Amino acid sequence: MSVGVFIIFLFLFIPLVVGFIAAARSNNSSSDFFIQGRNMGSVAAFFTVAATWWSSFAFLGSNASFYTEGPVYLTAFAWNILFGYLYYIVGKRVWYLGKKFDYVTPSDFMGDFYDNEKVRIIVGAVVTIFTIPYLQIQLTGGAYLIEVASGGVIPFWLAAFLFYAVIIVYVWVGGIRAIAWTDIIYGAILFFGLLFSGIYISNAVGGPVSMFSEMQRLHPEFLTLPGPDGTAGFSSWISLCIVTALGALMGPQLWLRMYAVKDGQLFNLMPFLIALVAVTYLGSVLISWTGVLEMPGIQNADQVLPIMVTEYMPLALGALILAGGAAAAMSTSNSQIHAVSTVITKDFYQRYNNPKASDKKLTKVSRYAILIFSIIAYFMALFVPGVLVTIGLVAFGGTAQLIVPTLGALFWKRSNANGAIFGLVGGVGITLILTFIPGLNSPLGLNPAMWGLALNIVLFIAVSLATAPRNEKVVDRFDKALTAFKNEEEGTQEANEEKAL
Numbered sequence: 001m002s003v004g005v006f007i008i009f010l011f012l013f014i015p016l017v018v019g020f021i022a023a024a025r026s027n028n029s030s031s032d033f034f035i036q037g038r039n040m041g042s043v044a045a046f047f048t049v050a051a052t053w054w055s056s057f058a059f060l061g062s063n064a065s066f067y068t069e070g071p072v073y074l075t076a077f078a079w080n081i082l083f084g085y086l087y088y089i090v091g092k093r094v095w096y097l098g099k100k101f102d103y104v105t106p107s108d109f110m111g112d113f114y115d116n117e118k119v120r121i122i123v124g125a126v127v128t129i130f131t132i133p134y135l136q137i138q139l140t141g142g143a144y145l146i147e148v149a150s151g152g153v154i155p156f157w158l159a160a161f162l163f164y165a166v167i168i169v170y171v172w173v174g175g176i177r178a179i180a181w182t183d184i185i186y187g188a189i190l191f192f193g194l195l196f197s198g199i200y201i202s203n204a205v206g207g208p209v210s211m212f213s214e215m216q217r218l219h220p221e222f223l224t225l226p227g228p229d230g231t232a233g234f235s236s237w238i239s240l241c242i243v244t245a246l247g248a249l250m251g252p253q254l255w256l257r258m259y260a261v262k263d264g265q266l267f268n269l270m271p272f273l274i275a276l277v278a279v280t281y282l283g284s285v286l287i288s289w290t291g292v293l294e295m296p297g298i299q300n301a302d303q304v305l306p307i308m309v310t311e312y313m314p315l316a317l318g319a320l321i322l323a324g325g326a327a328a329a330m331s332t333s334n335s336q337i338h339a340v341s342t343v344i345t346k347d348f349y350q351r352y353n354n355p356k357a358s359d360k361k362l363t364k365v366s367r368y369a370i371l372i373f374s375i376i377a378y379f380m381a382l383f384v385p386g387v388l389v390t391i392g393l394v395a396f397g398g399t400a401q402l403i404v405p406t407l408g409a410l411f412w413k414r415s416n417a418n419g420a421i422f423g424l425v426g427g428v429g430i431t432l433i434l435t436f437i438p439g440l441n442s443p444l445g446l447n448p449a450m451w452g453l454a455l456n457i458v459l460f461i462a463v464s465l466a467t468a469p470r471n472e473k474v475v476d477r478f479d480k481a482l483t484a485f486k487n488e489e490e491g492t493q494e495a496n497e498e499k500a501l
Contacts, residue, residue: 004319005150011323012166015182015330019170022178030362033175034104034342035260040180042266048180049257049270050277051187051331053083053248055134059194059328060141062281063308064301066288070227074285075241077278082245084274090249090403091258092267093410096485097478098259106255106402107347113409115474116417122424123402124347127252128340130398132376134251135336137395139163139381141302142329148306149322151315160381163326164374167334172367176260179334186327191280193324197305198283201312202290215289222292231445239447246403247396247449252339253332333377341369394435397449401427404456408464410482413475419464427456 031037040048058076065073094109103109106127111120143160154162170178202211215222226233248254261267284305291298291308298304305325309318345366350357357365404423408415434440434448442448469475 003316005153007316007319007323008146008149008154008326011326012162014185015166015170015178015334018182018185019172019174019178022170022174022181026175026177028359028363030345030359030366031104032177033363033366034346035256036175036177036180038099038260039262040176040257040260041262044180044184045257045261045266046270046273047187048183048331048335049087049254050274051183051190051328052253052257052335053274053332054187054190054277054280054328055138055141055332058281059190059325060145060302060305061137062284063288063291063305065232066222066285067291067298067304068227068301069229069232069236070222070225072225072227072232072236072240074281075237076244076281077275079241079245080278081271081275082241083249084271086245086249087254087258087270087274088267090406090410091254091270092264093482093485094255094258094406095261095264095267096488097481100481103259104256105343105346106250106252106406107343109255110402110405110409110420111347113474113478114405114415114417114420115471116421119405119417119420120347120351122421123405124343126398126402126424126428127250127255128343130395131252131336131340132373132380132395134395135333135340135373135377136380138329138333138336139377142326142333143381144302145306145322145326145329148310149319149326157382160378163330163333164378167330167337168370168374171334171338171370175363176256176338179331179338180260182334183331186324186331189320189324190328190331191277193321194283195280196283197309197313197321198286200317201308202286204312205290205293208286211286211290211293214293219289219292222289233445235445236447239450242453243396243400243447243449246400246453247398250399250402250406251336252343253335256335256339256342337370337374337377340373341366344369344373397431397435397447397452398428400449401431401452401456404453404460408460409478412464413479414464414469415460416464416467416470418467419460419462422463423456423460426459427452430455 026032027037029037062073062076097103097109101112103112105124107120107124110123111117139160142163143156146159146163147154147156150159170182199208202208205211205214219228221228225237287305287308291304295307295311298307306322309321313321345362349365350362354361401424404427405415405420408420429452431448431452434442434451442451
């Protein structure tokens with residue numbers, strides 16, 4: 001057990017070192033703390049986006065889903081492609097406008113485009129409220145993996161405390177720079193670790209090919225929709241694909257990464273890079289379905305991966321893999337805590353309480369917000385249980401609603417604040433109603449957020465057309481900016497074609 005404890009403490013020690021090194025590189029401005037002064041390099045940007053995109057939802061939740069629901073989680077390959085494509089289409093424009101108009105948060109962008117304070121407040125509230133339960137997932141998953149990797153020497157409550165304390169320290173001192181640098185290390189461990197452990201564990205049944213043959217012979221229901229219990233059909237497939245991709249993309253932690261990138265050319269590569277990362281899910285398939293063959297009847301599906309790792313891998317190697325899983329949780333939770341604190345600081349404290357706040361004051365407020373939201377997430381992890389994928393879809397369902405006014409801002413001149421407000425309130429409202437009112441089932445088996453998106457779109461378009469258009473000066477300002485973006489893109493493309501010739 002001492003080896004496992006040593007690996008865990010090494011895992012916790014690395015980000016502290018990175019955080020203080022990052023702090024030494026900081027220029028002590030709030031812009032550097034929030035978005036690295038818009039100077040994040042391509043390698044750091046890719047790893048921090050990919051590692052933030054992956055989480056306990058992916059590392060533990062994917063195994064739980066394959067173990068209980070069959071192949072429905074294979075839609076991850078589709079949602080990775082969708083996420084990467086949208087990160088290019090939406091993210092590059094958000095990056096350009098953020099650099100031009102000095103945006104830092106989603107509310108900055110929406111409030112300015114729609115020229116409306118209510119939109120700004122609603123967007124800030126949505127990203128804050130729906131990020132907290134997703135943050136809970138990370139702390140729960142990360143703490144559980146630390147507990148297992150230590151052989152139970154570190155109990156869950158202490159593991160969660162250590163997990164949360166380490167995040168606070170290195171985000172406190174280093175801001176987003178510390179997060180991005182740490183994500184390079186943990187992203188590599190995460191992606192290679194999950195794929196390697198899947199191949200290694202499947203050797204218990206003769207390797208990947210033998211495993212699939214045995215599953216086809218003994219459990220063919222796991223290989224086709226709607227899965228072994230008949231509930232994970234095409235509605236679940238479509239819901240997971242759309243809600244997960246949109247919900248993650250619209251999370252405040254990804255918005256900050258859109259603003260932070262130094263060179264917009266990185267966005268061109270993201271569809272390919274994110275799709276490539278999806279190959280890692282093959283590790284989850286191999287682990288989970290080996291578990292179906294060798295260890296059926298595991299009560300808590302979220303424990304499938306740690307149980308299989310501890311059962312079939314050497315102690316030191318298993319502890320390293322579980323530390324990689326905790327890295328998945330940490331690489332998302334650090335970004336979420338930082339992003340929510342940024343939203344609170346910029347969108348509420350500075351905007352409405354202290355518009356002339358100094359850089360030093362803004363950074364200080366953000367750090368205390370990090371502390372407060374970490375404490376909330378810690379107690380939720382201890383006292384609000386839930387299956388990781390279920391909680392994740394609730395969180396994603398709320399933030400996914402932001403895609404409608406975002407696309408409206410980028411591609412539809414006739415969109416206005418009234419449409420954005422009614423659409424968001426209606427979309428979030430129906431999502432919560434269908435999720436939490438007992439006995440009320442979502443029609444057609446779709447995730448409630450899908451109906452939220454449908455109502456959101458209808459209200460956004462109808463109300464925008466039925467009410468007065470936005471101020472012409474505001475429309476012209478954004479139209480000129482987006483036209484300039486388009487011209488720059490075309491010029492870059494022509495230059496690249498000439499080089500190729």
